[in-house]
Amino acid sequence: MREPHHERRLFWYLGRRRRTVEAEIDEELALHLEMRARELIERGLPPEQARREARRQFGDLEGTRRYCRGLGIGATTVAFAAIHATLLRPLPYAAPERLVRIYTDAPPNRFPFSVADYLALQAQQTRFERIAGYTGRAMSFSDGVVAERLRGRVVTATYFSLLGIRPMLGRDFTESDGRPGTGPAVIVSHGFWQQRLSARADVIGESIRLDGTPHTVVGVLPPRVGPLEQGQELFVAAQWTPPRRKGPFFITVLGRLRSLDDRAAAAEELRLLNRRLFPVWQASYQDEKASWAMMDLKAHVVGDVETMSGLALASVALVWLIACANASNLLVARATSRRRELAVRAVLGASRARVTRFLLAESSLLAFGAALVGIVLAFAGIGVLRRIGSAYVPRVEELGLDGAVWWCLCGLTAASTLLFGLVPSLQASGAPVDGTLRSLGRSSTASLAVRRLRRALVATQFAIATPLLVVASLLLASLSALGQVSLGFDTRNLLTASIELPRSQYAEPGRVAVFWDEMQRRLEALPGVTGVAFADGRPPEGVDNFNNFELEAFPTSAGHSQPVTPWVSVTPEYFGLLGLRLVEGRLFDGHDGRGPNLESVIVDRAWARRFFPGGSAVGKRLHEGGCSTCPWVTVIGVVSEVKYAGLDKPDQGTVYTPMLARGVPSPLEEATSRFRYVVVRTSAEPLSLAPSIRQIVRDLDPTLPLSSVATLDDLVARSLQSPRLLSMLVGGFAAVALVLSIVGIYGVMAYYVQQHSKDISIRMALGGRAGDVLRLVLGQGMRVVAYGVAVGLLAALFLARFMASLLFGIGAHDGPTFLAVALVLLGAAAAACFLPARRAIGLAPAVLLRSE
Amino acid sequence: MALPALPLVQGTLDLLVLRTLASGPRHGYGIASVVRDLTAGDLSIEDAALYQALHRLDRQGLVEAEWRPSENNRRARYYTLTPAGRRRLKEETAAWRRYSRAVEAVLEGR
Numbered sequence: 001m002r003e004p005h006h007e008r009r010l011f012w013y014l015g016r017r018r019r020t021v022e023a024e025i026d027e028e029l030a031l032h033l034e035m036r037a038r039e040l041i042e043r044g045l046p047p048e049q050a051r052r053e054a055r056r057q058f059g060d061l062e063g064t065r066r067y068c069r070g071l072g073i074g075a076t077t078v079a080f081a082a083i084h085a086t087l088l089r090p091l092p093y094a095a096p097e098r099l100v101r102i103y104t105d106a107p108p109n110r111f112p113f114s115v116a117d118y119l120a121l122q123a124q125q126t127r128f129e130r131i132a133g134y135t136g137r138a139m140s141f142s143d144g145v146v147a148e149r150l151r152g153r154v155v156t157a158t159y160f161s162l163l164g165i166r167p168m169l170g171r172d173f174t175e176s177d178g179r180p181g182t183g184p185a186v187i188v189s190h191g192f193w194q195q196r197l198s199a200r201a202d203v204i205g206e207s208i209r210l211d212g213t214p215h216t217v218v219g220v221l222p223p224r225v226g227p228l229e230q231g232q233e234l235f236v237a238a239q240w241t242p243p244r245r246k247g248p249f250f251i252t253v254l255g256r257l258r259s260l261d262d263r264a265a266a267a268e269e270l271r272l273l274n275r276r277l278f279p280v281w282q283a284s285y286q287d288e289k290a291s292w293a294m295m296d297l298k299a300h301v302v303g304d305v306e307t308m309s310g311l312a313l314a315s316v317a318l319v320w321l322i323a324c325a326n327a328s329n330l331l332v333a334r335a336t337s338r339r340r341e342l343a344v345r346a347v348l349g350a351s352r353a354r355v356t357r358f359l360l361a362e363s364s365l366l367a368f369g370a371a372l373v374g375i376v377l378a379f380a381g382i383g384v385l386r387r388i389g390s391a392y393v394p395r396v397e398e399l400g401l402d403g404a405v406w407w408c409l410c411g412l413t414a415a416s417t418l419l420f421g422l423v424p425s426l427q428a429s430g431a432p433v434d435g436t437l438r439s440l441g442r443s444s445t446a447s448l449a450v451r452r453l454r455r456a457l458v459a460t461q462f463a464i465a466t467p468l469l470v471v472a473s474l475l476l477a478s479l480s481a482l483g484q485v486s487l488g489f490d491t492r493n494l495l496t497a498s499i500e501l502p503r504s505q506y507a508e509p510g511r512v513a514v515f516w517d518e519m520q521r522r523l524e525a526l527p528g529v530t531g532v533a534f535a536d537g538r539p540p541e542g543v544d545n546f547n548n549f550e551l552e553a554f555p556t557s558a559g560h561s562q563p564v565t566p567w568v569s570v571t572p573e574y575f576g577l578l579g580l581r582l583v584e585g586r587l588f589d590g591h592d593g594r595g596p597n598l599e600s601v602i603v604d605r606a607w608a609r610r611f612f613p614g615g616s617a618v619g620k621r622l623h624e625g626g627c628s629t630c631p632w633v634t635v636i637g638v639v640s641e642v643k644y645a646g647l648d649k650p651d652q653g654t655v656y657t658p659m660l661a662r663g664v665p666s667p668l669e670e671a672t673s674r675f676r677y678v679v680v681r682t683s684a685e686p687l688s689l690a691p692s693i694r695q696i697v698r699d700l701d702p703t704l705p706l707s708s709v710a711t712l713d714d715l716v717a718r719s720l721q722s723p724r725l726l727s728m729l730v731g732g733f734a735a736v737a738l739v740l741s742i743v744g745i746y747g748v749m750a751y752y753v754q755q756h757s758k759d760i761s762i763r764m765a766l767g768g769r770a771g772d773v774l775r776l777v778l779g780q781g782m783r784v785v786a787y788g789v790a791v792g793l794l795a796a797l798f799l800a801r802f803m804a805s806l807l808f809g810i811g812a813h814d815g816p817t818f819l820a821v822a823l824v825l826l827g828a829a830a831a832a833c834f835l836p837a838r839r840a841i842g843l844a845p846a847v848l849l850r851s852e
Numbered sequence: 853m854a855l856p857a858l859p860l861v862q863g864t865l866d867l868l869v870l871r872t873l874a875s876g877p878r879h880g881y882g883i884a885s886v887v888r889d890l891t892a893g894d895l896s897i898e899d900a901a902l903y904q905a906l907h908r909l910d911r912q913g914l915v916e917a918e919w920r921p922s923e924n925n926r927r928a929r930y931y932t933l934t935p936a937g938r939r940r941l942k943e944e945t946a947a948w949r950r951y952s953r954a955v956e957a958v959l960e961g962r
Contacts, residue, residue, distance in 0.1 A: 028880065028929040031922075032899065035881045058899045 033058055091298055092226045094164025098260060099297035102131070102253040102270060106290035109564070113251040115240045118156075120277050121253070121292075127266035129258050132159040133251040139210045139234055140502060142703045143196065149500075149705040150192070152210075152234030159235070160187070162256050163226065167219030169193075170204040177218070177237035185237045186210065187219040192233040210234065211502035212703065227301045246281035254297065267294060315471075315733040318464050320412070322740045325457045325464075329744055451752070458744040459788035462825060465737035466792020467799050469821045472734035474800065474807055475727035477817060481809030482720055487539050488642035489578040491712040494679060495686035496538050498708045499697065501674040512674060515700060520571075522696045523680060528689055531681040533574040534659055538677045539712070540719050543568060543644040547655070551611060552621040552632065565607060565652050566644045567624075569659040575602075575639055577681050584608075585618040585637030592636070592658040599624075599633040600658065604641045607653025647719055648808045686711045726806070738828065741788075746832040749781045753836040760840050770841045777840050781833035782826070789825050793818060865897065865905050867948060870933065870941040873915060879928040880906055906931055914940050 033054050040050035093099060102121070104111040113121070118133050125131065134155040141150050157178035166172065167187060177185040186208065188197065197203045197217075207214040215236065221229065229235075257266055270292035278288065342355055350358075506512045516534065523532040537543035547567040556562045572588040574580075583605055592600045601622075608617035621632040641651045659676075682689055690709050697706045710718075753760070760773055800812040810817070872883045880903055887897055909915045914937035922928035933941070 027927070029903065031879075031926060031928055032881045032903075034926075036899075 029058070091301065092224070095256075096298065098129075098257040099163070100255045100257060100266075100294040101297050101300040102255050102292060102294045104249070104274075104290050105293040111290070112249050113253045114246055114249045115243045115251065116246045116281060117249070117277070117292075118251050118253060119240065119242060120280075121270075121273060124273050124276075125255075125269060127258060127262050127269045128255040130158050130162045131253060131255045132156045132162040133238065133253045134159055134228075135238075135250045135252065137236070138500065138707070139236070140212075140500070140703065140705050141196070141234070142209055142212075149707040150233040151231055152236060153232050154236050154238045156238050159254075162254055163228070165221065165225070165229070168222040169201065170217070170219035172219060173237045178239055180239040180241050182239065184210075184213060184215045184239070185218045186215040187221060187235045188217060189221050189225070189229070189233045189235075190223040193220045210236065212504040213502070246285040255294065270294060315468060315730050318468050319733045319737050319740075322461050322464050322737050324415075325461050326740050326744055329454050329457045329747060451748075451755075454748050454751070455784045458741070458748050459784050459791075461737075461741040461744045462785050462788025462829070463791040463795065465734070465741040466789050466821060466825060467796035468730070468734040468737045469825065470793075470796040470800060470818060471803060472727065472731040473817045473821055474803070474810060474812065474814065475723070475730055477810045477814070478806070478808040479720070479723050479727045482647050482723060485643065485647045487647075487712070487716060488640060489580060491716060493682045493684075493686050494578075494712040495682060495689060495693070496677050496679045496708075496710060496712065496715070497690075497693065497706050498675070498677050499704060499706055500676075501704070503674065505701075505703075506674060516676070519678070519696065519700060522700075523678070523693065526689065526692055526696070528682050528684045529680055530683050531573060531577040533571050533577045533679045534676045535568055535570040535574055535679060536659065536676060537566065537568040537644055538679065538715070540643045540716055541646045542677070542715070545569075547624060549655070550623040552623075554611070563611070566654045567657060568644065568654060569657045571659050574656075574679065577679060578642070580642065581640040583638040583640060584616060585635070587637055587639075588656075588658045599631055600636040601633050602637040602639055602656040603635050604639050604651070604654045604656075606641045606651035607655065608638045610653045647716070723806075723808075738825070741825075742828050742832045745781055745785055745829050746835065748784070749777060749833045749836040750839075752780060753777060753840045757840070764841075773841050774834075774837050777837035778830065778833050781836075782830060785826060785829040785833075789822055792825075793822060796821075864948070865901060866909060867941070867944045868895075868897070869902070869905050869909065870914065870937055870944065873931055873933045874938070874941060877918075877920075877930040877932040879922060879930050881928075883931070909937065913937075 033051075036054035036057060037047070037050045040053055041047055045053060091099065102113070104113065104117070112135075113133065118131075122131055132155065134153045137152055137154050138149050139152045141148050155173075157173035157175050160167070160172050168190065170187070173185060173187065176182055188208075193199055193203065197206075197208075203217050203220070206217050208217060209215070221235075255266070257263065274290075274292040278285075345355055345358070346352075501512055501515060506515065520532050520534070523529055537545065543566045545567045546564050548562040548564045550556055550562055570588075572592075575582070575587050585602075588600070588602065603617055611617065612620065617635050617638055620635045622635070623630055624633050639656070642654065643649070643651070644654055645652065678693075680686070680689065680693065693709075694706050697704055760776075764770075764773065796818065797813060804812040868887055869883060872878065872886050878886065880899075883906075884897055884899065884902055887895060906915065906917075910917050910931070914934060915931045916934050917929050917931050919927055920930045
């Protein structure tokens with residue numbers, strides 16, 4: 001008996017898909033079947049019957065097989081559902097196609113509007129049915145016992161009516177809610193109403209305290225909201241007064257077009273309005289190049305997730321194709337070994353069409369079962385995505401199996417049936433019947449067509465796996481490059497948290513200063529604390545204040561934009577605490593920022609290098625915010641760099657302004673003095689100090705919440721989460737693709753050796769050398785692989801361009817990566833070919849020839 | 853076999869599997885054989901159920917699986933009892949003894 005289980009063991013191997021766990025179960029069960037069959041044979045059953053009996057006793061074999069394939073289809077469905085929810089489905093607002101976001105376009109940046117901008121647009125525009133604006137604001141809500149910091153928005157009275165959202169209880173904002181001087185009104189989220197207002201129906205008209213000020217609850221939102229409202233608890237009606245200068249810029253503006261045809265006219269009107277407004281504010285704003293523009297609201301909501309999801313979906317689709325090629329390959333082999341059965345059917349009068357139908361029915365049964373398992377897995381997968389994916393998928397709460405997903409699943413099932421069923425069945429049923437029957441006794445009758453087909457399938461697998469591996473390697477390389485970026489200081493033993501003093505309770509600057517002084521004093525006295533500083537931004541991506549400025553030495557010429565860099569306001573202790581090196585000049589002392597004409601700032605090395613590459617930056621003067629009537633600000637020192645805008649961003653230069661821990665707030669920091677990050681250097685595990693710090697704040701003011709408590713190390717890890725997830729996802733798929741392709745080539749070559757065992761042993765018997773046989777088998781296999789890899793590399797060259805924006809520290813066409821991937825694939829394939837080749841050499845010529 | 857094999861009483865499969873493994877590591881097929889041999893074919897374990905039980909016990913941490921060469925040099929998955937599994941076996945055995953004593957007592961009519 002020449003290993004009859006060979007093809008079947010291969011079948012189990014081919015079941016390998018997502019995880020080796022499945023493959024191991026398969027192998028385990030296959031071994032069981034074999035041992036049982038052997039036992040039955042020993043008891044005297046004919047081999048064929050023994051195998052059937054072993055299978056009967058085993059039970060649910062087909063179910064196991066379906067389960068494995070179902071895993072592949074399930075993954076595809078989940079990914080599709082995620083992408084459908086984010087990218088394809090229209091936004092859940094009334095007539096979403098007419099919704100746009102309006103912004104100030106100053107390439108490469110898109111800036112929000114200022115109050116001056118918004119009021120002018122509102123008064124003068126004619127092309128929009130409505131415009132609305134919103135800005136994010138964290139609010140502290142106290143029920144008298146516990147203070148919490150909640151996410152909320154300040155919105156114009158038109159916000160909900162523009163989006164077509166009607167409150168579930170109470171009323172929408174009216175114009176009078178937006179008029180300055182009216183009592184502040186708030187609409188709360190469904191979740192807030194349930195958790196903090198006990199879901200009472202009579203809350204409308206009640207007053208709640210936000211940031212210490214009473215607000216009247218006028219409405220409660222329905223439970224399902226759109227992506228813009230997601231995660232927001234409170235919506236306060238904006239009351240904006242005409243400003244004295246053009247900035248600051250913080251309002252996200254939405255517009256609803258009168259009709260879709262108005263698009264071009266509306267864009268043109270925005271440009272004209274901006275040009276008309278420009279001269280009005282020239283004293284405080286000089287960026288003549290910036291213009292007003294608009295974009296689809298959906299593009300604004302979805303953002304750069306598009307590239308990431310596209311990549312994930314493409315990986316899933318490619319792995320699915322490889323899996324289908326494998327299944328197809330397997331069924332070809334199976335159909336070949338079932339030639340006798342099919343030939344008998346044909347002899348008994350079944351037409352070719354009928355045999356094809358029979359085989360197709362079989363494969364569609366498989367595919368249908370797989371689809372059922374896929375649905376179950378999709379449900380589970382969506383559950384998981386909802387739980388862990390909210391950080392990465394913007395509209396995750398809308399995720400679900402809706403009509404389009406079902407259609408996708410049906411399409412996948414049908415395509416799977418055809419892909420892994422039709423090819424082999426056509427091939428198998430096409431052979432001439434009597435020839436098949438006659439040739440059955442002999443072994444070397446594998447038709448050339450079968451071999452060609454199987455090789456083409458394997459070459460395709462390699463052609464698909466190559467770009468996947470290239471993409472995964474590029475992503476991993478950029479992840480490791482990101483991990484090696486230095487923040488610019490020692491991140492160990494640093495704890496930060498943020499705190500905001502509500503304007504209503506801390507109206508006088510004196511009270512604010514007393515609070516900060518006292519907090520610093522008590523923190524410094526805490527055992528285990530070695531230093532305390534305050535800042536209004538924190539690394540690696542916690543800076544909100546990007547400021548434009550005008551250098552005295554290089555005035556911005558008309559038609560050009562002023563330079564913009566992060567501005568961070570810090571207390572004098574900040575530099576020493578983080579361990580920033582002073583490169584030139586001096587650090588802040590107690591006097592900086594006190595007098596009206598003593599404005600001083602410190603810049604970092606990147607800033608100095610960018611604007612004064614030849615000489616020294618110390619002593620240079622600038623106007624902050626482009627305000628030409630403001631006093632000059634002088635650079636007094638240069639320190640080493642810190643990443644504030646994200647690890648993947650280059651150092652653009654940072655400006656530090658003095659924030660006074662003691663004394664009066666300086667005019668420069670007026671806007672930010674009520675919000676601070678506290679940074680604490682500890683001698684022990686930093687998080688262990690968090691409770692004591694909380695207690696200190698509670699002692700100072702029980703209504704104040706301390707929020708976003710995190711160690712610097714955590715913040716760095718968090719900023720790497722999204723790239724890490726993506727590279728894990730794609731890397732996982734690439735690994736599966738690699739394994740499937742290797743299994744494919746192994747199967748084909750094992751089959752080749754089996755079919756040619758006679759020729760090979762004759763050769764060996766006639767004195768052929770082992771090296772020749774090895775070369776023959778390896779050559780046969782590697783030629784197929786080389787074709788596939790070559791095509792795959794070309795495809796990768798083409799595809800990698802699209803992911804350039806996701807890469808860091810490595811080019812999309814990185815030569816070494818491409819070379820390494822090709823080598824890995826070729827090496828793995830060679831190993832897979834080597835096993836059957838070695839068996840070919842080991843064939844005992846005499847035994848084999850005798851058995852024929 | 854004179855009589856057809858008895859179906860397993862619900863819940864005893866885990867006990868049998870654990871007991872079989874107490875004398876040393878075995879693969880799935882080996883467990884099935886041992887049970888059949890010890891009971892002279894009076895108890896039949898369905899293969900599908902056996903493997904389900906093994907993987908369930910594995911997940912519960914009561915047994916541990918490991919790939920080793922089998923007696924005829926094939927790669928086979930061998931199961932070993934973990935300390936937790938040994939504890940469970942002791943408890944279950946005691947429970948079963950009490951149970952069967954109770955049933956026996958009623959049947960004897962004492």
